[in-house]
Amino acid sequence: MGAGGHMGRRDLLIDPADLAASIQAGEVVPVDVRDAVSYKAGHIPGAISIPELFDYNALSTDQGDRDMVDTFGDVLGSAGLGGSEHLVVYEDAMNSGLGRSSRGQVILQHLGFSEPLVLNGGLAAWRAVGGAVTTEDQVRQPVVCAVRPAASSPVIGYRKVLGGFDDPGVVRVDVRSRAEWEGRWNAPAGSLPGMRLGRIPRARWIEWTDLLDTSGPVPVHLPPELIKERCQAEGIDADHEIHLYCYKGARASSSYVALRQAGFRHVRLYLGSWREWAADDQLPIEGPGA
Numbered sequence: 001m002g003a004g005g006h007m008g009r010r011d012l013l014i015d016p017a018d019l020a021a022s023i024q025a026g027e028v029v030p031v032d033v034r035d036a037v038s039y040k041a042g043h044i045p046g047a048i049s050i051p052e053l054f055d056y057n058a059l060s061t062d063q064g065d066r067d068m069v070d071t072f073g074d075v076l077g078s079a080g081l082g083g084s085e086h087l088v089v090y091e092d093a094m095n096s097g098l099g100r101s102s103r104g105q106v107i108l109q110h111l112g113f114s115e116p117l118v119l120n121g122g123l124a125a126w127r128a129v130g131g132a133v134t135t136e137d138q139v140r141q142p143v144v145c146a147v148r149p150a151a152s153s154p155v156i157g158y159r160k161v162l163g164g165f166d167d168p169g170v171v172r173v174d175v176r177s178r179a180e181w182e183g184r185w186n187a188p189a190g191s192l193p194g195m196r197l198g199r200i201p202r203a204r205w206i207e208w209t210d211l212l213d214t215s216g217p218v219p220v221h222l223p224p225e226l227i228k229e230r231c232q233a234e235g236i237d238a239d240h241e242i243h244l245y246c247y248k249g250a251r252a253s254s255s256y257v258a259l260r261q262a263g264f265r266h267v268r269l270y271l272g273s274w275r276e277w278a279a280d281d282q283l284p285i286e287g288p289g290a
Contacts, residue, residue: 012257013120016129019088031089033104042133048079053104058271060157072111073145080140090119095212095219099254106253106269110155111147121218128218156268161243170241174199175208175255183287187247196278198287204234208251211258227262238264245270
């Protein structure tokens, strides 16, 4: 990790106690991806507010790739992040923000930040162990942030998804709601007029919340063995290359983290997701909009 001995990281997640120790040691910068109102109402001390990690709509065209790099170069640099920091992304709770902290982790990983992490359980878990919360804004001096897509990025575009259609080793997994999967509804956030209903052809369905354990006081991902069972029920195993998608890549990012924690190593995230796919009449779909 290169950030000292306190990290205690478990792949893509960090627990509240380890985060507190790492903040105290000056090893990490917390990143709050909630909206500005929630941030101002109370956040982890030292956290900077970057709601764009959830709000930004990605396109996987060549121009879309350039726009994303330019946008986040400006956003992150203005927030005082140069690209070398170790970041921990968090939201209110793992089941309430549509996976926005995981989306932040994936985008930061894509842009070349070294091993960004997600706070396991979110702010709810931080509060549950007595973590301090402040309303004081964190201000860092703006810097130049030269981000660029990492060679090891898990992010893929629509071309990669299309390229996997005839490969039996690749499975596409739709993690949206049943209504979206069945083509009865599109997610309302940012939905485009006339957007087609349906799903990517031959995709399998595991709703993102099926990989969460909400039985306790703080929602977290299911244990690895239960995640494996859920995937095996859909004919998905660790040998498959898994292409995840949802509406704009947030819920699918939550599932990406869950699968990685469960030992699946060939997991890719289609960040443009249904918002991009359904808007392009040249891309095939299944469902009532076909």
